[in-house]
Amino acid sequence: MKKEFDKIVRSRRSVRKFKAIDISDDVVKDCILHASLAPNSSNLQLWEFYHVTSKKLMKKISYACFNQPAARTASQFVVVVTRKDLWNKRRLFNLSKIKARNLKLNDKHLKNRSIAIKYYKYLIPTVYKEFYGIIGLFRYFNALIIGLFRPIYRQVTKSDMRVVAHKSSALAAQNFMLSMRSNGYDTCPMEGFDSLRVKKTLSLPRSAEINMIISCGIRDEKGIYGDQIRVPFDEIYFKK
Amino acid sequence: MKKEFDKIVRSRRSVRKFKAIDISDDVVKDCILHASLAPNSSNLQLWEFYHVTSKKLMKKISYACFNQPAARTASQFVVVVTRKDLWNKRRLFNLSKIKARNLKLNDKHLKNRSIAIKYYKYLIPTVYKEFYGIIGLFRYFNALIIGLFRPIYRQVTKSDMRVVAHKSSALAAQNFMLSMRSNGYDTCPMEGFDSLRVKKTLSLPRSAEINMIISCGIRDEKGIYGDQIRVPFDEIYFKK
Numbered sequence: 428m429k430k431e432f433d434k435i436v437r438s439r440r441s442v443r444k445f446k447a448i449d450i451s452d453d454v455v456k457d458c459i460l461h462a463s464l465a466p467n468s469s470n471l472q473l474w475e476f477y478h479v480t481s482k483k484l485m486k487k488i489s490y491a492c493f494n495q496p497a498a499r500t501a502s503q504f505v506v507v508v509t510r511k512d513l514w515n516k517r518r519l520f521n522l523s524k525i526k527a528r529n530l531k532l533n534d535k536h537l538k539n540r541s542i543a544i545k546y547y548k549y550l551i552p553t554v555y556k557e558f559y560g561i562i563g564l565f566r567y568f569n570a571l572i573i574g575l576f577r578p579i580y581r582q583v584t585k586s587d588m589r590v591v592a593h594k595s596s597a598l599a600a601q602n603f604m605l606s607m608r609s610n611g612y613d614t615c616p617m618e619g620f621d622s623l624r625v626k627k628t629l630s631l632p633r634s635a636e637i638n639m640i641i642s643c644g645i646r647d648e649k650g651i652y653g654d655q656i657r658v659p660f661d662e663i664y665f666k667k
Numbered sequence: 668m669k670k671e672f673d674k675i676v677r678s679r680r681s682v683r684k685f686k687a688i689d690i691s692d693d694v695v696k697d698c699i700l701h702a703s704l705a706p707n708s709s710n711l712q713l714w715e716f717y718h719v720t721s722k723k724l725m726k727k728i729s730y731a732c733f734n735q736p737a738a739r740t741a742s743q744f745v746v747v748v749t750r751k752d753l754w755n756k757r758r759l760f761n762l763s764k765i766k767a768r769n770l771k772l773n774d775k776h777l778k779n780r781s782i783a784i785k786y787y788k789y790l791i792p793t794v795y796k797e798f799y800g801i802i803g804l805f806r807y808f809n810a811l812i813i814g815l816f817r818p819i820y821r822q823v824t825k826s827d828m829r830v831v832a833h834k835s836s837a838l839a840a841q842n843f844m845l846s847m848r849s850n851g852y853d854t855c856p857m858e859g860f861d862s863l864r865v866k867k868t869l870s871l872p873r874s875a876e877i878n879m880i881i882s883c884g885i886r887d888e889k890g891i892y893g894d895q896i897r898v899p900f901d902e903i904y905f906k907k
Contacts, residue, residue: 428674428848431671431849432671432675434668435672436701436845456904456906459904460904461673463897463903463904464676464679464897466679466844466856470896472903476905477905477907478906481907484907493818517898521896528893578730578731578733579861586826589826589830593834594836594837594858594879597833598837598840598841600838601705601837601838602676605845606672608668609669615706616706618822619820621818621819623814623821624818629907652779656761656764657712658712660700660703663703663712663716664696664699664718665715666696667718667721
């Protein structure tokens with residue numbers, strides 16, 4: 428598996444021009460299923476995947492991406508959406524699943540389950556509840572004071588919670604892009620777009636955020652702009 | 668490659684208890700190299716990877732992670748760090764690399780190169796320059812007005828730029844975790860930690876942010892808490 432993964436990860440490139448060939452909807456859908464298996468914060472799965480294949484919608488999305496080549500030539504799009512606003516729904520979903528778990532009832536399992544139930548019942552609301560950034564600010568100063576005496580979780584502002592949700596979506600996005608590669612397909616993750624126009628095009632609620640738009644298709648070799656540029660490894664890798 | 672990737676992605680689980688067995692530093696290092704091949708925003712590579720193997724430092728990091736089981740039993744840690752503050756250094760690095768590129772000098776290549784040079788010379792500073800969130804706010808309102816007339820990039824506040832940097836680091840982190848799995852190793856990405864204490868332990872500058880801490884080792888089957896819980900696929904997948 429090691430060799431195959433090395434091949435997949437090294438052959439993945441951000442492809443800026445795709446061949447005018449159709450790709451299989453079902454394969455892309457399977458890759459999105461792989462995306463949804465990514466680890467994510469508190470298993471809240473605050474993500475949604477919009478698989479765009481209709482030519483009419485694709486034109487609109489390409490326009491919102493300034494018609495950059497990777498968008499203009501894409502065969503399909505996958506729009507990764509972050510839904511921080513669904514935290515309570517997903518919290519209750521996890522709670523019900525954990526309570527329903529069929530356990531070999533030894534002490535260790537029961538203890539773990541009871542910790543997990545408390546986590547979703549009490550801790551998650553404490554961290555996720557928000558009111559125009561004010562509750563987050565309160566949490567921040569609270570952590571600052573308690574943190575003088577013992578380790579404490581500090582990523583509690585409104586901005587922090589956005590980061591947390593987007594991070595998880597990105598973990599899923601990378602699963603997706605590698606899965607596409609393992610199927611011989613190519614991708615280009617894009618962040619350069621008009622998020623408001625994309626949200627309107629997909630009829631998304633105000634509280635949804637676009638994590639990234641991934642162009643999908645089969646690479647035209649001209650769509651790879653030279654060798655991959657990476658900073659020297661010893662500038663980013665530190666052994667401690 | 669498709670089957671192997673499916674195996675890798677499905678067998679990756681967040682492992683909360685590791686066997687007390689040493690793992691190879693070199694293999695972990697190779698997986699970090701795979702991490703650094705992830706796509707990332709404007710190729711600025713605003714990431715660093717701290718590979719922690721010293722028992723003394725590991726104890727300190729585990730403490731900052733509230734000694735949760737995944738931290739307490741880990742064989743090694745990889746701390747993924749987001750370095751938004753290095754944007755200018757990395758911008759200049761990209762510029763020099765693109766200028767030095769050995770091109771077959773046809774018109775198309777020259778045009779692409781000239782676009783890329785302009786991108787790093789003018790656009791990146793416009794988006795990344797910051798002064799206590801004030802410049803970001805100005806960019807935000809500017810985008811709001813121009814956006815009435817044509818598509819425009821809107822993710823320009825200080826909070827947005829944090830999201831952008833952390834997203835890229837997460838793409839790298841997922842490469843890393845899958846690469847570990849392809850080598851028969853296991854991981855647990857953690858966000859529950861005292862970021863200030865971790866930064867002190869690693870002597871990181873104030874402007875660095877911890878993206879996540881990844882516990883590494885070999886799974887103890889007891890460290891996998893039941894079947895993977897996922898929301899029904901039709902609640903997160905939408906075909907358009």
